[in-house]
Amino acid sequence: MTSEIDRLSYDVVVIGAGGSGLRAAIEARLNGKKTAIISKSLFGKAHTVMAEGGCAAAMGNVNPKDNWQVHFRDTMRGGKFLNNWRMAELHAKEAPDRVWELEALGAVFDRTKDGKISQRNFGGHEYPRLAHVGDRTGLEMIRSLQQKVVALQQADAVELGDPEAMIKVYAETTITELILDGPEGAQRIAGAFGYFRDTGRFVLFEAPAVVLATGGIGKTYKVTSNSWEYTGDGHALALRAGAKLLNMEFVQLHPTGMVWPPSVRGLLVTESVRGDGGVLRNSEGKRFMFDYVPDVFRPQYAETEEEADRWYDDQANNRRPPELLPRDEVARSINAEVKAGRGSPHGGVFLDVSTRLPAEEILRKLPSMHHQFKELADVDITKEPMEVGPTCHYVMGGVEVDPDTGAASVPGLFAVGEVSGGMHGSNRLGGNSLSDLLVFGRRSGLGAAEYVSALEARPAVSEAALTEAAAVALEPLERAEGESPYAIHSELQTIMNDLVGLIRRESEMKTALVELDKLRTRAAQVSAAGGRAYNPGWHLALDLRNMLVVAECVAQAALERQESRGGHTRDDYPAMSPEWRKVNLICSAAAEGTVSLKRQPIIPMRTELLELFDISELKKYMTDEELTGLSGYSASAAAEETPSEASEAPARKAGE
Amino acid sequence: MGYKAALRVWRGDAGAGELADYQVEVNEGEVVLDVLHRLQATQASDLAIRWNCKAGKCGSCSMEINGRPRLACMTRMSVFSPEETLTITPMRTFPVIRDLVTDVSFNYAKAREIPSFTPDPSVKPGEFRMQQIDVNRPQEFRKCIECFLCQNTCHVIRDHTENEQAFAGPRFLMRVAELEMHPADTADRREIAQDDFGLGLCNITKCCSDVCPEHIKITDNALIPMKERVVGRKYDPLVWLGDKITRRAHKDTPKVPGKK
Numbered sequence: 001m002t003s004e005i006d007r008l009s010y011d012v013v014v015i016g017a018g019g020s021g022l023r024a025a026i027e028a029r030l031n032g033k034k035t036a037i038i039s040k041s042l043f044g045k046a047h048t049v050m051a052e053g054g055c056a057a058a059m060g061n062v063n064p065k066d067n068w069q070v071h072f073r074d075t076m077r078g079g080k081f082l083n084n085w086r087m088a089e090l091h092a093k094e095a096p097d098r099v100w101e102l103e104a105l106g107a108v109f110d111r112t113k114d115g116k117i118s119q120r121n122f123g124g125h126e127y128p129r130l131a132h133v134g135d136r137t138g139l140e141m142i143r144s145l146q147q148k149v150v151a152l153q154q155a156d157a158v159e160l161g162d163p164e165a166m167i168k169v170y171a172e173t174t175i176t177e178l179i180l181d182g183p184e185g186a187q188r189i190a191g192a193f194g195y196f197r198d199t200g201r202f203v204l205f206e207a208p209a210v211v212l213a214t215g216g217i218g219k220t221y222k223v224t225s226n227s228w229e230y231t232g233d234g235h236a237l238a239l240r241a242g243a244k245l246l247n248m249e250f251v252q253l254h255p256t257g258m259v260w261p262p263s264v265r266g267l268l269v270t271e272s273v274r275g276d277g278g279v280l281r282n283s284e285g286k287r288f289m290f291d292y293v294p295d296v297f298r299p300q301y302a303e304t305e306e307e308a309d310r311w312y313d314d315q316a317n318n319r320r321p322p323e324l325l326p327r328d329e330v331a332r333s334i335n336a337e338v339k340a341g342r343g344s345p346h347g348g349v350f351l352d353v354s355t356r357l358p359a360e361e362i363l364r365k366l367p368s369m370h371h372q373f374k375e376l377a378d379v380d381i382t383k384e385p386m387e388v389g390p391t392c393h394y395v396m397g398g399v400e401v402d403p404d405t406g407a408a409s410v411p412g413l414f415a416v417g418e419v420s421g422g423m424h425g426s427n428r429l430g431g432n433s434l435s436d437l438l439v440f441g442r443r444s445g446l447g448a449a450e451y452v453s454a455l456e457a458r459p460a461v462s463e464a465a466l467t468e469a470a471a472v473a474l475e476p477l478e479r480a481e482g483e484s485p486y487a488i489h490s491e492l493q494t495i496m497n498d499l500v501g502l503i504r505r506e507s508e509m510k511t512a513l514v515e516l517d518k519l520r521t522r523a524a525q526v527s528a529a530g531g532r533a534y535n536p537g538w539h540l541a542l543d544l545r546n547m548l549v550v551a552e553c554v555a556q557a558a559l560e561r562q563e564s565r566g567g568h569t570r571d572d573y574p575a576m577s578p579e580w581r582k583v584n585l586i587c588s589a590a591a592e593g594t595v596s597l598k599r600q601p602i603i604p605m606r607t608e609l610l611e612l613f614d615i616s617e618l619k620k621y622m623t624d625e626e627l628t629g630l631s632g633y634s635a636s637a638a639a640e641e642t643p644s645e646a647s648e649a650p651a652r653k654a655g656e
Numbered sequence: 657m658g659y660k661a662a663l664r665v666w667r668g669d670a671g672a673g674e675l676a677d678y679q680v681e682v683n684e685g686e687v688v689l690d691v692l693h694r695l696q697a698t699q700a701s702d703l704a705i706r707w708n709c710k711a712g713k714c715g716s717c718s719m720e721i722n723g724r725p726r727l728a729c730m731t732r733m734s735v736f737s738p739e740e741t742l743t744i745t746p747m748r749t750f751p752v753i754r755d756l757v758t759d760v761s762f763n764y765a766k767a768r769e770i771p772s773f774t775p776d777p778s779v780k781p782g783e784f785r786m787q788q789i790d791v792n793r794p795q796e797f798r799k800c801i802e803c804f805l806c807q808n809t810c811h812v813i814r815d816h817t818e819n820e821q822a823f824a825g826p827r828f829l830m831r832v833a834e835l836e837m838h839p840a841d842t843a844d845r846r847e848i849a850q851d852d853f854g855l856g857l858c859n860i861t862k863c864c865s866d867v868c869p870e871h872i873k874i875t876d877n878a879l880i881p882m883k884e885r886v887v888g889r890k891y892d893p894l895v896w897l898g899d900k901i902t903r904r905a906h907k908d909t910p911k912v913p914g915k916k
Contacts (some may be wrong), residue, residue, distance in 0.1 A: 046707045114785070116785065262683065267711050536703070
């Protein structure tokens with residue numbers, strides 16, 4: 001068997017060729033490491049191209065009052081203070097440098113009048129902060145990084161005579177297993193095993209360091225903005241290698257996905273529509289978001305349409321429109337309106353920019369949205385409103401990593417971008433993903449390079465591990481009789497959508513876990529017809545295993561967390577609890593493809609970071625015990641605040 | 657609106673293949689890719705299709721539908737009549753891997769030949785200042801999703817494999833134009849556009865622009881202006897005379913990677 005496996009040797013193997021993977025690979029290569037980039041798709045097609053709105057970085061080009069402290073505060077608020085604060089700090093501090101660096105690589109951002117990088121408004125960001133290129137910022141980012149990889153290869157061709165001597169892209173290649181070396185309990189990364197999609201040939205990448213940059217898990221849900229690649233591969237590979245997943249219950253439903261026609265249900269409608277002036281209305285024509293501003297955000301959001309409309313031109317003297325609340329709030333509000341019978345004809349609400357901006361400006365600022373609605377739904381967004389509703393968009397949960405280096409708990413394993421956890425807490429702000437990819441892409445690439453440099457001996461791959469990995473991968477092809485992977489995938493998506501979706505209940509999640517258990521048994525018996533060359537049925541059969549274990553993590557963690565926070569809303573526990581804020585939920589692999597869950601206390605935030613917030617704001621999230629000793633804190637102040645908070649609590653409930 | 661559509665889909669590999677007939681259900685609002693996915697899920701689980709975002713943003717699902725190069729995800733079934741038989745074939749210019757998936761590595765090889773972005777090294781990151789009006793044109797070209805439909809359509813290579821060495825194709829000539837028009841780029845790619853990337857082979861039939869799903873005006877805004885710039889550089893009598901005297905290439909013309 002092993003004779004049919006191509007063996008390749010690298011210092012660093014990056015799995016995933018989106019923004020974070022490419023940035024990590026570039027950094028590893030710049031640090032002298034021989035680097036492989038593995039991509040499930042062609043080079044330059046990764047999911048990053050779908051990011052529309054922009055990349056958040058407190059450059060202060062549009063509003064000079066912006067700085068990293070403000071960005072940090074917004075990020076923590078957006079994540080409801082469950083974020084790994086060190087990641088949020090590094091992210092806010094380093095994002096501007098990473099954006100400027102991208103420009104130096106050739107990215108062509110939209111400009112301000114004085115020729116700097118323009119920045120746009122977005123949900124949850126206090127100032128205009130998103131560097132952007134119309135509504136196709138992700139494409140610009142991936143193309144710029146792709147072209148940097150090419151530039152490095154051109155330099156290597158001159159210096160070493162081979163463009164692929166130091167950095168090579170393996171397109172349409174899937175990794176199915178990480179290979180470990182060492183005694184039980186002290187294992188470290190030794191390589192990655194997978195197959196080339198075009199031929200089905202197996203390949204082993206021998207490498208002491210692997211960076212997971214595989215993105216998210218959206219394909220476990222039916223209504224999603226994610227592409228086929230988003231099958232939770234990195235999450236599952238990390239689990240099986242012995243690493244831990246953090247807070248998997250937090251799944252972001254983007255408030256505005258297309259709802260019609262059915263074939264494009266879930267397709268993303270960028271938040272820039274709202275950032276640039278678009279408003280949400282129900283079937284009665286009402287701007288309903290004013291009814292859903294939760295207590296914790298009330299001081300920052302307008303109470304009348306007049307004030308909200310003035311804000312676009314005068315942000316110093318007016319508060320933000322409630323359409324620009326963080327995504328979790330807007331998604332729940334839309335859901336509540338539809339449930340109350342005030343939805344649009346196809347079960348969403350109306351998002352209107354046609355009555356808010358001149359047609360010419362819409363075409364300039366939102367060209368892809370215009371194109372998308374015109375071509376796929378026969379809707380001209382310069383003339384009529386769009387119909388939109390929540391769609392599964394992003395998973396905040398992911399591999400638990402060291403904030404500074406991206407290192408997971410298994411030596412040699414790193415994770416970055418959507419597959420990593422912690423940075424975004426319970427809810428990610430729009431625009432913070434692209435910046436996350438760049439900031440932690442660089443850090444994890446560096447982390448991996450330094451890990452390799454410090455190694456005394458390279459790990460070895462055992463023949464037994466290889467034989468086992470190859471046998472597992474071949475099973476679906478060798479089974480003559482068995483269910484179709486497509487059918488199981490469809491059932492999985494329905495279970496997750498209906499039972500572990502936007503609004504969750506204990507009874508439904510328990511049902512989901514029972515159903516997932518049955519599905520896992522059936523998935524182990526699927527059969528893929530055909531041969532090994534470019535066979536999507538076989539590929540899906542292998543991806544199913546990953547999706548099922550990830551779905552199990554989401555469902556278990558969601559059942560465990562008895563509160564509502566960010567991307568996790570419990571019908572039976574509608575309030576946010578300061579006690580639960582102190583808890584991270586950690587998933588690890590257990591026997592036979594199952595998952596075990598445990599609670600882990602969070603690390604308290606550094607005092608100087610805590611002091612960036614008003615004490616009255618912290619009190620809405622934290623227990624008195626956590627705040628004792630902070631300047632400005634007194635027990636009497638706590639007593640003063642408590643009644644008003646209690647009286648405002650129902651407003652939050654109305655939004656559920 | 658549900659009906660059964662008649663599909664003839666090319667099945668096979670580099671060795672051999674043929675059109676296979678299928679009847680597949682079609683629902684309201686669907687695109688060709690939806691119908692191919694249903695075919696895959698219900699009748700042909702190993703049908704090879706390359707796709708990714710299903711939103712016209714990644715440029716993966718390029719194929720030929722009734723002979724026209726298109727993205728399957730952006731081609732609505734409603735543009736065909738229910739009685740019509742849809743013939744779906746892989747892009748013809750590139751070698752077939754399997755079924756509707758082709759080997760597009762030609763394009764990645766060409767991408768590597770274009771000298772990369774060359775900013776003035778004294779401008780540090782964060783110091784770039786450019787006006788919107790000056791970046792509008794490169795931004796139009798950077799809308800390109802690299803679906804390679806223009807490369808597939810251009811007759812210079814579609815019907816003449818012998819030109820593959822000499823011709824970079826519309827996508828990469830547009831990349832040359834993009835860098836040439838980038839306000840912060842300092843290299844001069846006019847000579848190599850003609851000599852190394854075959855701009856002269858383009859006879860502006862605009863087929864590339866016709867099939868571009870991003871509606872980029874490749875010919876009008878990239879290739880023709882590039883031809884004009886080349887004329888100014890290569891065929892200007894004074895420049896020509898200067899070249900004759902010094903007998904060397906201009907300093908600011910970068911070397912083409914991979915060429916001796």
